[in-house]
Amino acid sequence: MNKNRKNETGKMPHTNGQAKSKNINKKKGLFNKKKDRKDQDREQGRERKQDGKPAKFKSGPGNYKKNKYKDNRGERSFDAKNDRKSDHRNDQKNGRNSQRGGSNKNAFQKKQDQKTKRETTPPNYNLQKPESRSNGRTQKGRGQANKTQPQSDKIRLNRFIANSGVCSRREADKLIEMGLISVNGKVITEMGYQVSPSDVIKYRKRVLKREKFVYVLLNKPKDYITTTNDPQDRKTVMDLVKNSCDERIYPVGRLDRNTTGLLLFTNDGEVAKKLSHPSHDVKKVYQVELDKPLEEEDFDKIAEGVILEDGYAAVDEIAVLNPERTLVGVEIHIGRNRIVRRIFAHLGYEVMKLDRTMYAGINKKDIGRGDWRYLSEKEVIRLKYFA
Template sequence: MSEKLQKVLARVGLGSRRYMEEVIAAGRVSVNGQVAQVGERIEPGDELRIDGRKVQFQIEDEIRRRVLIYYKPEGEICSRNDPENRPTVFDNLPPIANDRWVMVGRLDINSTGLLLFTNDGELANRLMHPSNEIEREYAVRVMGEVTPQLRQNMLQGVTLDDGPAKFESFAEIGGDGINRWYQVVVKEGRNREVRRIFESQGLKVSRLLRTRYGTVILPRELRTGRWIELDKQDIDNLTKSVELKPRQGTGLFGMAKRRNERMQEKPMAARRGGYLRQQRRDTEATQGGNQQQEHQRERRDRDDHTGQRERRNEHGLRKPFGINKGFKKF
């Protein structure tokens, strides 16, 4: 069991692989007392030093494979750094010692729902690669009538700017009036693919929520802006879907096994309303908070009997409660 030296050094956090290759080529790295060469492989138990200082390391197969589910809210971007200083999905993730989180796929700034993060770059690449045909499931609110003919067009395939695209499945899951919710599945992760498929039929997507990625389902109890870590069983199921061998995994914050069993028995019933109700609760909570703030401002600014606005003197002396009646005489 061995691994390339520059890859190990990059994972430790000392720099990119290309920079580590330059450091190795400069003769600054030694393995077991010998000057190392670019491309040299290192094994567990070897002594690794840079500029004479010992470096602690782990081979990739020894590292605990970790996977997070993150519930992306609207308004966050899928990037580590943003020139406009907008909030990013990485802001709310837990720190990971001597490693980094790799994002699996993306969601545009106006989309919400499930995002996967892992410390295993190979797992992330396989989950995103089109050849593995990993399913992505979405709940989509559409403005406009989806006729049987339009539905059939999107299932059979449409032509987009970057090639043909289609939905693997299409089901109505609720809604009133011109805004109705649908559940769709795609096997690619092209930029704004779901939105563009609907737009090709003259339909506008007003909300988009990812509810599943491969074998991983967005937990209904998970709130927006929060994360949960998969347990070993869930991680193994995910890695098997892309033909990766199991590795040591975390046991923290595991998703309940019964949830997966329930989803297999009644996939529509378990998923259909939970996210939509949660979205409504979040919206109502935000609106309720805004109304309460407005009510408080009105109370502070209401007119008194003289027509003058009451203003609380924050810096003045406070009046004592009650009336000072003095001492009682005996």
């Protein structure tokens, strides 16, 4: 038999040894590709598999170098957080998803613009408790028919005044007590007095209107301070949400100038007070980037709690997020000033980056750095009644 004879396809047939050698080389090539990809992931400080890590601690979009993120402006790669911030400034200057000149947009880009156009009108919320939203039905005893109960739109007068943006509820009680509030032309001094939407409420001669509740969630960038007004004319978080609504909204809590991540704004004083008060134990999740690897001994100390100058401080949960042990996830409900930074500084670590990735059960998915969105009705109800 002639070994050099060609087969029917005109190609030289392979021997069994040649086929095996080819398969082995192919497997080696695939193995080397996987190995190279894994080494590259390790160099970037991120393992492809994150087994054993809580989902809330996984790195979100747009936090770390040489990553790809996907937001409402499409998928893009970047080398630093400042890229996203500069993108936001360009978007504000030229219009969202606009190119320089703006005249050569093709049909595909126009379609993308329509998809990613930001909602600019705050939604209307139905914020009744979930129990009271079951078609107005109430449970009756055995043998009794269910009867629908009409829902009352009446609210306490002090709450109406607070919702109108005049003052807090406690201050509203004082105005009522002083006889400065009238309902339908009659001065009311009774605490607990209830009003309906058709009533005309006046503070002195000013007619009060119930403000629409607005809830705005911001992904705060670096170098913005959390205040409504700064005497030194520095950049404030209010600059980032000024076009979100006509109502006066205020930040709930605060983030340091160099801290990034989620910050909530609202004119709902009840929700703001609930989320800010220590008794409600509102959970926050942070990603912490340290200047050096976190020692196992210090990891245990943080988990058990440390004594700071203003008392005992412990985290609810802690996890190391990268092989170099410089990236740490922390869940905490303590709201004391700079508490996360001070915990690590107490053990000799400097926090290089601090990013709040979750607040009261709400994450920053699909919110680019410096961007904001309105909360959904479901999210607001959870904050009002279940947070």
